[in-house]
Amino acid sequence: MRLVLVAALATGLALPSATTAASPITVFAAASLTAVFPRIAPAARYSFAGSDQLALQLQQGAPADVYAAASPKYPELLYHQGLVRKPVVFATNRLVLIVPRNNPARIGSVYDLRRSGIKLVIGDKGVPIGAYTRQILDTIGISADVLKNVVSEETDVKGIVGKVALGEADVGFVYATDARPVASRVKVVPLPAWAQPPIRYEIAVVKGGREPAARGFVARVTGKAGRAVMSKAGFGLPKG
Amino acid sequence: MRALAGLALAVALAFLIVPVAALFLRVPPGDLIAALGSGVFRDALVVSLKTSAIAHLAVLVVGTPAAYVLARRRFLGRGLVLTVIELPLVLPPAVAGIALLAAFGRYQLLGGTLSALGISVGFTQLAVILAVAFVESPFYLRGAVAAFEAVDGTLVDAARTLGAPPARVFFRVALPLAAGGLGAASALALARGLGEFGATIIFAGSLQGVTQTLPLAIYAQFEQDFDLALAIGALFVLLGAVLLLFLKLVPGWTRSSSSSPFRFAPSRSS
Numbered sequence: 001m002r003l004v005l006v007a008a009l010a011t012g013l014a015l016p017s018a019t020t021a022a023s024p025i026t027v028f029a030a031a032s033l034t035a036v037f038p039r040i041a042p043a044a045r046y047s048f049a050g051s052d053q054l055a056l057q058l059q060q061g062a063p064a065d066v067y068a069a070a071s072p073k074y075p076e077l078l079y080h081q082g083l084v085r086k087p088v089v090f091a092t093n094r095l096v097l098i099v100p101r102n103n104p105a106r107i108g109s110v111y112d113l114r115r116s117g118i119k120l121v122i123g124d125k126g127v128p129i130g131a132y133t134r135q136i137l138d139t140i141g142i143s144a145d146v147l148k149n150v151v152s153e154e155t156d157v158k159g160i161v162g163k164v165a166l167g168e169a170d171v172g173f174v175y176a177t178d179a180r181p182v183a184s185r186v187k188v189v190p191l192p193a194w195a196q197p198p199i200r201y202e203i204a205v206v207k208g209g210r211e212p213a214a215r216g217f218v219a220r221v222t223g224k225a226g227r228a229v230m231s232k233a234g235f236g237l238p239k240g
Numbered sequence: 241m242r243a244l245a246g247l248a249l250a251v252a253l254a255f256l257i258v259p260v261a262a263l264f265l266r267v268p269p270g271d272l273i274a275a276l277g278s279g280v281f282r283d284a285l286v287v288s289l290k291t292s293a294i295a296h297l298a299v300l301v302v303g304t305p306a307a308y309v310l311a312r313r314r315f316l317g318r319g320l321v322l323t324v325i326e327l328p329l330v331l332p333p334a335v336a337g338i339a340l341l342a343a344f345g346r347y348q349l350l351g352g353t354l355s356a357l358g359i360s361v362g363f364t365q366l367a368v369i370l371a372v373a374f375v376e377s378p379f380y381l382r383g384a385v386a387a388f389e390a391v392d393g394t395l396v397d398a399a400r401t402l403g404a405p406p407a408r409v410f411f412r413v414a415l416p417l418a419a420g421g422l423g424a425a426s427a428l429a430l431a432r433g434l435g436e437f438g439a440t441i442i443f444a445g446s447l448q449g450v451t452q453t454l455p456l457a458i459y460a461q462f463e464q465d466f467d468l469a470l471a472i473g474a475l476f477v478l479l480g481a482v483l484l485l486f487l488k489l490v491p492g493w494t495r496s497s498s499s500s501p502f503r504f505a506p507s508r509s510s
Contacts, residue, residue: 082325119362124460128462151362151447152446152451153446153460155446155460159441163445167345167346167347
């Protein structure tokens, strides 16, 4: 019991009853959080997948205690449906350009993407990264010229990162946090801050689960320890 | 025992038919017609048919004589060659895609040579053709070797002793006698090529009208328009069924006693 207590305290989980200490809470989290959440709370059980898939599973009654998504869309929808408590923003992300280390197309800014003959890889318009990419290009006002250079519309961020990291593509649009793991193979070209679309991650306690323990988890993610880990991984943080 | 075997057959049939039937139950006929008219479907159909036809033609032209040699000749390392040919069969498609990238990518093994020749593979239909040919060729080669091995060797030898040159023996004796098995192997390989997904999405990427084949279009639509994805899936089933039926009904091939490309004739060397 003492060991269990120590372990539970170490992960910062609240201890409302003996059962929560005995079995870890279940956290449904967006795939992009795979590397960070276990570092914030190693004892919890995780299911990492696309935010939309997880939302669908929750709607079908999957037993989870916490839901963390890569956009406000699904947490707000589930809140409206009475399945989760009020969601809070716990992290933000930015879009960046990545180019192969040797930068074969000599890309120094987003405006260079208008040049013809550049091999650009973006997300399909059905996935969030693809939607955000089109949004930022619209804001900058260079959509028509840039989208002509698209050689592939990938169905997830991994496809974009892989093709740029291998040097097949000259440049791709990804989240800032996706560039970190391949830092030795790619170079990051920042995008103008004024054009960035708001990319917010939201977390919520699932109703009818072990809510006190789940609140403890949310407190840890949004607290000092969580913020330090998120920030180190390249995420932005909400004020507070 | 007989009842049990019958039950097993019923279970196997149900397991194979229920998912396909469910697909059609989920798609109203109106959606099928609408999908036929959608730009995504038509572009993907054209890309699929074009790349599959070219890849399949290349596999037939190169694979048929290669299989003939493998079936007729006994040489050192023949077993090894047969194993290498079958290797893509057991590779996960994702591995095949990465392997093709490592070989033909612009900064990879052959990339420099190819770009010196002015050939760029990445994100082009050539990449799709390479991926399709790579995954479908073992299906054809395996079946074709078996088909040629099943040809009665004494007929071939008789033709040779009567003075027919090797090319004539191949085209007038071996090829017609092996036609049944070759046709079945060809159909299986073509179907496998049309359904190719994993190697293509990794190696060629996905762009409507350029590299987006039917399976890639289904996957892309899955996250945008689920109903369209279902409808394209259903049309794909119809296309596959028509292909299979057509190949089974071609009269020249019914001479073959079995329509399975994987009947293995006893190999004379082993």
